[in-house]
Structures are given as C-alpha cells and as structure tokens.
Amino acid sequence: MVSRRKALTLAGVGVAGAAGVAATAAVLSGGGESATAADTAADGIAFYGEHQAGIVTPAQDRLHFVAFDVITKDRADLIELLQKWTAAAARMTAGHDAGVIGAVSGIAEAPPDDTGEALGLPPSGLTLTIGFGPSLFRTADGVDRFGLAARRPAALDDLPAFRGDALKPELSGGDLCIQACANDPQVAVHAIRNLARIGFGKVTVRYSQLGFGRTSSTSRTQATARNLMGFKDGTNNLKAEDGELLTEHLWATGPDGAEWMAGGSYLVTRKIRMVIETWDRTSLGEQEAIIGRNKGEGAPLGHAKEFDKIDFSRPGADGRPAIPMDSHVRLAHPEQNGGVRLLRRGYNFVDGSDGLGRLDAGLFFMAYQRDPRKQFVPVQRSLAKSDTLNEYIRHESSAVWACPPGVSGPQDFWGRALFT
Amino acid sequence: MRKHLLVPAALLGLTAFGLTGCGKDEPASTGADGPIAVTASDSACEIARAESAAGTVSFKISNTGSKVNEFYIYASGDRVMGEKENILPGVPVELHVELPAGTYEAACKPGMVGDGIRSKFTVTGSAAPLTADQKLADATTSYQRYVKSQTDTLLVKTEEFVNAVKAGDVAKAKALFPVARTYWERIEPVAEIFGDLDPKIDGREDVVAEGMAFTGFHRIEKDLWTTGDISKDGPIADQLLTDVKEIVAKANAEKLSPLQLANGAKELLDEVATGKITGEEDRYSHTDLWDFAANVEGSKAAIAALRPALEERSPDLVTKLDAAFKAVETTLGKHRAGDGWKLHNQLSQAELKELSDVINALAEPISQVAGAIK
Numbered sequence: 001m002v003s004r005r006k007a008l009t010l011a012g013v014g015v016a017g018a019a020g021v022a023a024t025a026a027v028l029s030g031g032g033e034s035a036t037a038a039d040t041a042a043d044g045i046a047f048y049g050e051h052q053a054g055i056v057t058p059a060q061d062r063l064h065f066v067a068f069d070v071i072t073k074d075r076a077d078l079i080e081l082l083q084k085w086t087a088a089a090a091r092m093t094a095g096h097d098a099g100v101i102g103a104v105s106g107i108a109e110a111p112p113d114d115t116g117e118a119l120g121l122p123p124s125g126l127t128l129t130i131g132f133g134p135s136l137f138r139t140a141d142g143v144d145r146f147g148l149a150a151r152r153p154a155a156l157d158d159l160p161a162f163r164g165d166a167l168k169p170e171l172s173g174g175d176l177c178i179q180a181c182a183n184d185p186q187v188a189v190h191a192i193r194n195l196a197r198i199g200f201g202k203v204t205v206r207y208s209q210l211g212f213g214r215t216s217s218t219s220r221t222q223a224t225a226r227n228l229m230g231f232k233d234g235t236n237n238l239k240a241e242d243g244e245l246l247t248e249h250l251w252a253t254g255p256d257g258a259e260w261m262a263g264g265s266y267l268v269t270r271k272i273r274m275v276i277e278t279w280d281r282t283s284l285g286e287q288e289a290i291i292g293r294n295k296g297e298g299a300p301l302g303h304a305k306e307f308d309k310i311d312f313s314r315p316g317a318d319g320r321p322a323i324p325m326d327s328h329v330r331l332a333h334p335e336q337n338g339g340v341r342l343l344r345r346g347y348n349f350v351d352g353s354d355g356l357g358r359l360d361a362g363l364f365f366m367a368y369q370r371d372p373r374k375q376f377v378p379v380q381r382s383l384a385k386s387d388t389l390n391e392y393i394r395h396e397s398s399a400v401w402a403c404p405p406g407v408s409g410p411q412d413f414w415g416r417a418l419f420t
Numbered sequence: 421m422r423k424h425l426l427v428p429a430a431l432l433g434l435t436a437f438g439l440t441g442c443g444k445d446e447p448a449s450t451g452a453d454g455p456i457a458v459t460a461s462d463s464a465c466e467i468a469r470a471e472s473a474a475g476t477v478s479f480k481i482s483n484t485g486s487k488v489n490e491f492y493i494y495a496s497g498d499r500v501m502g503e504k505e506n507i508l509p510g511v512p513v514e515l516h517v518e519l520p521a522g523t524y525e526a527a528c529k530p531g532m533v534g535d536g537i538r539s540k541f542t543v544t545g546s547a548a549p550l551t552a553d554q555k556l557a558d559a560t561t562s563y564q565r566y567v568k569s570q571t572d573t574l575l576v577k578t579e580e581f582v583n584a585v586k587a588g589d590v591a592k593a594k595a596l597f598p599v600a601r602t603y604w605e606r607i608e609p610v611a612e613i614f615g616d617l618d619p620k621i622d623g624r625e626d627v628v629a630e631g632m633a634f635t636g637f638h639r640i641e642k643d644l645w646t647t648g649d650i651s652k653d654g655p656i657a658d659q660l661l662t663d664v665k666e667i668v669a670k671a672n673a674e675k676l677s678p679l680q681l682a683n684g685a686k687e688l689l690d691e692v693a694t695g696k697i698t699g700e701e702d703r704y705s706h707t708d709l710w711d712f713a714a715n716v717e718g719s720k721a722a723i724a725a726l727r728p729a730l731e732e733r734s735p736d737l738v739t740k741l742d743a744a745f746k747a748v749e750t751t752l753g754k755h756r757a758g759d760g761w762k763l764h765n766q767l768s769q770a771e772l773k774e775l776s777d778v779i780n781a782l783a784e785p786i787s788q789v790a791g792a793i794k
Contacts (some may be wrong), residue, residue, distance in 0.1 A: 110788060110790060110794075111787045200780045200781050200784045201778075201780065201782075201784065204780075
C-alpha cells in the first residue's frame with residue numbers, strides 16, 4: 001500500500017497517484033458484492049465496484065457523516081460537483097491527497113488543494129458513501145430544481161412522523177449526504193472537510209455528525225460492539241456474508257421502481273439522544289427487561305448465548321414470557337416484523353454536554369435497506385408505539401437517502417445514471 | 421491579534437511604474453470646453469458630454485440634491501478609475517482622471533449607496549495597450565488611487581464623528597459611527613500593515629489582555645451604546661483622530677504589490693467570515709453589516725485593480741469572481757435599511773447562514789487569485 005507519506009516522496013505526484021490506485025486495486029480486487037476485509041486497520045478499501053463501499057464493508061471504528069443542502073440552481077454545476085467529488089473520493093480512499101497537486105507540492109502563493117491533516121496517514125479503511133435525499137428531487141415547496149422529480153424512486157419517500165419524535169428540522173433531511181467511515185477519525189474528518197471545501201458555492205453543510213465505537217457489526221468476522229447503554233447492539237444485523245439475504249433485503253433492483261438505483265441501497269439516519277443519567281440509575285434487572293437481553297453475554301433473556309435462536313414464547317420464572325412483550329429485542333426482531341431485515345451501521349456519539357450538566361450522547365442510527373417503506377417504517381412504528389426503551393431515548397433527527405450503485409471506474413461518477 | 425503577512429512592496433523588490441500625469445493638482449486637459457459638467461441630484465446624474473479624448477479628463481460635479489453624493493468613473497468590472505466621495509449639496513468639486521481609450525461608466529451615488537445612477541462614457545484616441553507586466557504594475561497604481569480616495573473621506577468622517585463625540589451629541593455620534601467605519605473597513609488590509617496602530621484604532625476590549633488600553637472606535641462604541649455616557653471620551657476621540665491621521669499618511673505613502681492586493685482581497689473576506697457574520701466586530705452597536713458591505717467593496721476594489729492582468733492570465737477565474745461577487749451583493753442587498761443596513765441582531769440564523777454561504781463561495785475563488793497573477 002502506498003501511503004500519503006510514501007507517495008509524496010516519489011518523484012511525481014501524478015505518477016505516484018496512478019501507482020497508488022493500481023496497487024490498491026490489485027490488493028483489493030473483488031471488492032463489490034462481497035465485503036472486502038482489509039488485512040489491517042491501516043489498509044485501503046476498494047472505491048470502485050458494483051456497490052458503493054461503506055455498506056457491507058466491515059464497519060470501521062469511526063464516522064464523520066455530513067448532510068448538505070444544494071444551493072446552486074444549475075444542474076450542470078451539480079453534475080460537475082459530483083464528478084469532482086468522485087475523483088477526490090477515489091484519491092482519498094486510496095490514501096492520497098484530495099487534489100491532484102496536494103497539500104505541500106503547490107506554489108507558495110496559492111492555497112493547497114488538500115488541507116494536509118492526513119499527510120503521512122495510511123488509508124485507514126476510509127470509505128466514502130453518497131446518498132441523495134427526497135428534497136434533491138423536489139423541494140418541500142414542490143420545486144423541481146434539477147429536472148429530477150420524475151426520477152425519484154417511490155421508495156425514497158419522506159419518512160412519516162412517529163410517535164414520540166422530537167425532531168429538530170435543522171438536523172433533519174438534506175439534499176445530499178456523505179458517510180465517511182475510517183479506522184482513524186482524522187482520516188474521516190479530513191475527507192469530509194475536503195469534500196465540503198470542494199463544494200463551497202454549490203452546496204452548504206446542513207449538519208454533520210461525528211461518531212465512534214461502531215454499534216453494529218456488519219461482518220461475522222467482527223465481534224458485536226456495545227452502544228452507550230452498555231448493551232451489545234446489532235447481534236441480529238444483516239451481515240456481509242448473508243448472500244441471499246442481502247439480495248432480498250439490502251440491494252435495490254431496477255424492477256423495484258428506479259433503474260438508476262439498481263445495485264444501490266436506501267439509508268435511514270436517525271440521531272437518537274439517550275437520557276444517559278436516568279438510564280444509569282435504572283436497576284440491572286430493569287435494564288435487561290427493557291432490552292430483552294442480558295447485559296454481559298448479550299443472550300436473549302431465558303437463553304444462554306448471544307447467537308442462540310430466539311424462542312419468544314419461552315416462559316420466565318414467573319410464568320410470563322422471559323422476553324417481555326414490550327422489550328426492545330422482541331419489537332425489533334424480524335420474526336415480529338414479517339421477516340424484514342436491516343443492515344444497521346450506527347455509531348455512538350458524545351457531543352459534549354448539554355448545558356444542564358448531562359452528557360449530550362446517544363446513537364447515530366444508520367440502517368441500509370432495499371425499501372424503507374417495507375422495512376424501517378413498520379419496525380419503527382412498532383417500536384415507537386410500545387418500546388419501553390422510549391422512556392430513555394429521544395429521536396432528534398431523521399433523514400432518508402437513496403445511495404446509488406457503486407462507481408465502476410475513473411470514467412464513472414457518483415449518480416451518473418441518475419443524471420444521464 | 422492576527423498577524424498579517426502583508427509586506428510593503430519595496431521589501432519585495434517590486435517597483436510599480438504607474439501611468440503618468442494623474443497628479444491631482446495638474447491642470448485639466450479636457451480641451452477648450454474645460455471640465456465636463458456633471459449635475460448630480462437625488463434622482464438623476466446628468467453629464468454634459470458622454471465622450472472625451474484619451475488623456476486626463478476633468479469633471480466638475482455639482483450636487484443639486486439634498487443627499488450627500490458620490491461620483492465614479494468605472495472601467496469594466498467596476499474598476500474605479502477615479503472617484504469623488506462626500507460631495508455635499510451646493511459645493512461643486514472637480515475630479516481629474518487619467519483615462520486611456522475605452523468604454524467606461526460614469527455613476528452618481530446619491531445617499532452614497534447602491535450601484536448608482538450610471539451612464540456610458542466613451543474615451544477615444546490612441547493609447548498603446550499595456551503589456552502584461554505593465555498591467556500588473558498598473559494594478560498597484562490603480563489601487564493606490566483607491567486608497568487615496570478612501571482615506572480622504574475616512575479623515576473627513578472620522579473628524580465629524582470625533583466632533584460629535586466631543587460635543588456630547590450621542591445621536592449624531594451613533595449615526596456617524598458606521599459611516600466613518602465604512603471607509604476604514606474598505607482599506608483595512610493596508611491599515612493593518614502598521615501593526616501598532618490598528619489595535620489602537622480598531623481594537624476590541626480584549627486588547628486589555630495584552631496590556632494595552634482599550635481605545636479607538638470600539639471604546640467609544642461601547643460608551644455610546646451601553647451607558648450613553650461619552651462625557652469622558654474627549655481625549656479618546658482626539659487620540660482616535662490623531663491615530664487615523666497617522667495611518668492615513670502612512671497608507672498613502674505605501675504602494676502594495678499585486679500579490680499584496682490579491683491577499684488583501686482575501687483577507688477582507690476573512691474579516692467578514694470571522695468577525696462580521698458572527699457579530700463580534702460591533703458587539704455593542706450591532707452595525708456589523710455596514711462593515712460587512714465595506715469589506716466586500718474593498719475586496720472588490722482590490723480585485724478590480726488586478727482585473728486587466730487577471731483577464732489575461734485566468735479569464736475563467738474572472739468569470740467565477742464576477743458571479744460570486746454578484747451573489748454576495750444580491751444576498752446582502754436583502755438587508756438594506758434606508759441608506760444603511762439592518763442591525764446584525766435583526767437577522768435570523770438562516771439569513772446569516774445564507775450570507776456565510778455566499779462569502780465562502782466568493783472566498784474560495786479569491787484565494788486562487790494570488791497564484792494566478794504570480
């Protein structure tokens with residue numbers, strides 16, 4: 001792997017860049033359908049492929065997610081931006097500078113086309129994944145700014161209101177999103193910072209979110225991580241190795257309604273604030289009853305091991321079901337939701353404290369799926385209605401995104417099929 | 421306190437050799453008819469002749485209206501070839517300006533706001549086109565002209581402000597505060613070359629942390645808007661005028677290099693992004709949008725001076741800059757109030773974000789100018 005530092009010491013930046021991309025492609029050939037597990041946390045993940053990286057890619061440790069509003073009114077400007085972004089993303093995911101000149105190779109009089117904080121850092125498993133929000137196709141006032149209204153997939157519908165929603169409009173929605181995941185937070189932040197800079201005048205940052213400590217595993221090679229409530233999260237997640245299930249629950253197809261989304265996936269993002277202090281005062285028994293799993297092993301209540309097949313009818317000591325009827329695991333389980341699955345890819349967040357001496361913390365929930373109307377929406381309806389966990393959480397933001405299929409090579413760009 | 425990287429042109433080994441014959445005391449050579457008469461009222465701008473021969477062209481401007489007026493000769497891209505500010509009703513003034521053959525615009529600005537009332541002004545005759553290097557050298561001369569015109573009015577307006585403060589006229593002083601600052605903010609990068617004077621004139625309360633006294637515009641601003649008691653501000657006002665006089669003399673003796681102009685244009689937008697959008701600059705009076713507009717005008721003037729050179733080297737960049745300046749002007753224009761601007765605390769967060777977005781959109785291409793003219 002050619003690191004930024006090594007690339008810089010080679011004679012020509014352009015030559016080094018091409019060599020780096022080739023090296024990455026060779027090492028990581030076959031990235032696409034299957035998850036491409038990098039050998040180490042420092043390695044690169046292939047950018048080009050049938051699907052966008054950053055979905056079934058084994059979840060990296062860190063997140064920087066950003067939502068943009070498009071401010072240009074010019075369709076050609078938007079397309080040009082997507083092309084520039086794609087080129088910069090291909091370079092950065094391979095461990096190179098954002099621009100062709102680089103952070104330190106330009107003339108002294110001009111600002112560098114890379115901000116420099118990732119100099120010397122390896123690719124660190126960086127993936128960059130783009131999504132398009134419903135408002136890109138038609139604004140809330142019904143304006144079709146870019147001639148895209150007719151191309152909006154039916155599955156890309158604004159999410160309905162759910163009981164208990166405490167959404168902040170300024171943290172919700174958006175025209176475009178980019179999810180940057182990496183094993184080094186500096187690499188993820190560097191990527192978003194440079195993409196935002198390339199976008200000045202065409203897009204404006206609506207909100208962004210840093211996350212750490214992945215709360216889901218997206219591959220059987222990964223152990224299940226814990227969320228800030230201290231419980232394992234994502235035991236029953238869709239995983240990279242799930243072949244058939246991915247086809248059924250994750251990847252959109254042309255016949256689903258939008259040809260340009262074939263091979264893409266829909267992403268739901270929800271910022272879920274946890275009322276940490278109240279949760280921490282709750283007894284262990286009550287915490288476990290609310291979640292429906294024990295806290296140590298993560299086994300369903302009444303069961304021995306984390307991955308035991310759940311028997312929801314198994315009685316507990318008092319004769320009632322061991323997994324309470326209003327517990328989180330029961331309400332969210334595919335068995336209780338017509339078999340629908342989600343690929344969750346959320347991250348913990350702590351945005352400092354809230355001015356009242358409480359941690360401003362929680363889960364930035366992210367879930368990929370084939371059709372939110374059939375997957376996220378019914379599950380969330382059920383949770384919003386009955387989940388006892390609701391007393392300890394608050395949904396503060398909400399958005400839905402159409403993430404197009406992967407970029408096939410240097411001649412292709414993010415969303416090309418939508419714009420041509 | 422920010423450290424500024426501007427270095428006087430002489431230190432960079434650059435010598436500007438500007439156009440000759442634009443000294444202000446030279447006799448007009450507009451021909452037998454004498455100066456071209458300009459009649460400026462509150463709603464019209466009548467120019468006796470819309471054309472002239474190349475060379476020094478003289479105008480005699482009479483303000484027949486009730487508002488204070490300004491008169492400009494613009495080249496393409498609003499490059500100021502010559503201007504007179506602060507034209508009072510009933511007091512005719514003359515403007516002598518060196519104009520090569522070309523098409524210009526003459527403009528009056530009653531009330532000193534907006535784009536002005538414009539008309540075409542044509543200059544014919546033979547003038548050898550400038551070479552590439554001459555265009556760059558001419559940029560510094562052109563900008564020096566701008567600094568001269570701004571500092572002339574800065575002196576007048578600061579004196580009026582100081583007199584109002586010393587007379588204890590709070591209402592008048594409040595009205596003059598953002599007006600005087602306009603001329604200051606337009607040329608701030610030049611002023612900031614003289615490091616010790618800038619904090620004395622324009623420092624905020626935090627200068628105390630560096631062991632300095634809190635003086636200048638913002639000290640008087642605080643007294644005007646918080647207690648309304650300016651009875652003890654006479655010495656501070658006197659010192660302000662002394663400091664402004666000193667900086668004006670130094671600024672006019674300075675000739676900025678093209679690179680300094682480019683960086684100055686960018687720094688003015690940095691000022692907007694860090695101090696004005698946030699409302700930090702005029703935290704007591706909330707007149708930040710006046711300073712905002714002045715910074716943008718100053719930035720545009722610096723870019724305009726470089727325009728002939730830039731058009732030759734990077735025409736795409738010029739197109740981008742024109743569009744981005746227009747977007748800033750349009751967005752800022754929504755917040756006009758009478759002859760001035762709304763207060764910072766009257767703008768919503770969404771309106772401030774919109775302003776921030778257009779400044780970012782302009783500042784990115786402006787940051788490329790220095791590299792383009794190098």
